[in-house]
Amino acid sequence: MRPSLPVALLALALGLSACRSTPPAAPPPPPPPATAVVAPDDNLNAVLWMQRSAEYRAVAETVYRAASDRLAAALADPSWDALVPAERDRPAAGLPPAVIVDVDETVLDNSPYQARLVRNGGEYDEASWRAWAEERRARAVPGALAFAQAAAARGITVLYISNRAVALDRATLDNLRALGFPVHDDGAFMGLGTQVPGCQSQGSDKTCRRRWASRHYRILVQVGDQLVDFVQVPDNTPAARDAIERRYRDWFGERWFALPNPSYGGWEAAVFDNAWRLPREQRRQAKRDALDTAN
Ligand SMILES: [Mg+2]
Incomplete structure (x- = not known):
């Protein structure tokens, strides 16, 4: 905003007065803007990278292109399956093909929500998250839409x-459809709390929902940003997570396609023993303590 002329003259007068040997008493400083009191947020670089770097877009598009390239061969091989055998309730051969994708930070980009938390010094909570999701304004993760549309064009659910x-579910389906994602019916979205007959869900574990998929589909590929998007993680500790990654290393890039998510995830909670009840500073200290400075 430009100052009005009288204000500009006043400023000029004050500036001139500063040349005198005895300057007038300085006026009290204005109150700091609200943003000045916001504490530094460890997520700043992660969210900024996901929003502003060409590298993040390139990585996401690379992952999705690799997943797309796998579809033709997986479709042609009736024995091909991207579910671990323990999660398959019915033989895959003969079932119609499908791909499984996670939603958040896999097909929908919620970085504006994370950016708001960085800006206002907040932390994730259910109410603010729900409000963001209800806005239905998430954009597509780079590459996700082309992959989903390529699958649908091949008759893959x-x-x-x-x-x-x-x-x-309504807000999510609206958001997905508005972006052009193929949603064959409302049942294509299986959120937390989806009941699967004959399977008892534990917390946010997705095993029951994958088992439901195994009863109806042969799964060609899975795409996600968390280990739990691909297979059960019974124990969210760094060692157990590392063991799963080692065990299924050959599946990544072949049947499973993982997107980077440096802003949140099980990897973070594992470092502070999943103790979200701890004050933020204690969780932060646990993360600092987990840094490797030896090599
Ligand atoms: Mg996710």
């Missing part, structure tokens, strides 16, 4: 298995 609460 896209199943969205998400840990968004089932109460957000």
Whole structure:
């Protein structure tokens, strides 16, 4: 905003007065803007990278292109399956093909929500998350839309298995459809709380929902940003997570396609023993303590 002329003259007068040997008493400083009191947020670089770097877009598009390139061969091989055998309730051969994708930070980009938390110094909570999801304004993760559309064009069903609460199914489906994602029917979205007959869900574990998929589909590929998007993680500790990654290393890039998510995830909670009840500073200290400075 430009100052009005009288204000500009006053400023000039004050400036001139500063040349005198005895300057007038300085006026009290204005109150700091609200943003000045916001504490530094460890997520700043992660969210900024996901929003502003060409590298993030390139990585996401690379992952999705690799997943797309796998579809033709997986479709042609009736024995091909991207579910671990323990999660398959019915033989895959002969079932119609599908792909399983996670939603948040896999097909939908919620970085504006994370950016708001960085800006206002907040932390994730259910109410603010729900409000963001209800806005239906998430954009597509780079490469996700082309992959989903390529699958649909081959007659492959896209199943969205998400840990968004089932109460957000309408908002999520609206958001996906508005972006052009193929949603064959409302049942394609299986949120947290989806009941699967004969399977008892534990927390946010997706095993029951994958088992439901195994009864109806042969799964060609899975795409996600968390280990739990691909297979059960019974123990969210760094060692157990590392063991799963080692065990299924050959599946990544072949049947499973993982997107980077440096802004949140099980990897973070594992470092502070999943103790979200701890004050933020204690969780932060646990993360600092987990840094490797030896090599
Ligand atoms: Mg996710």
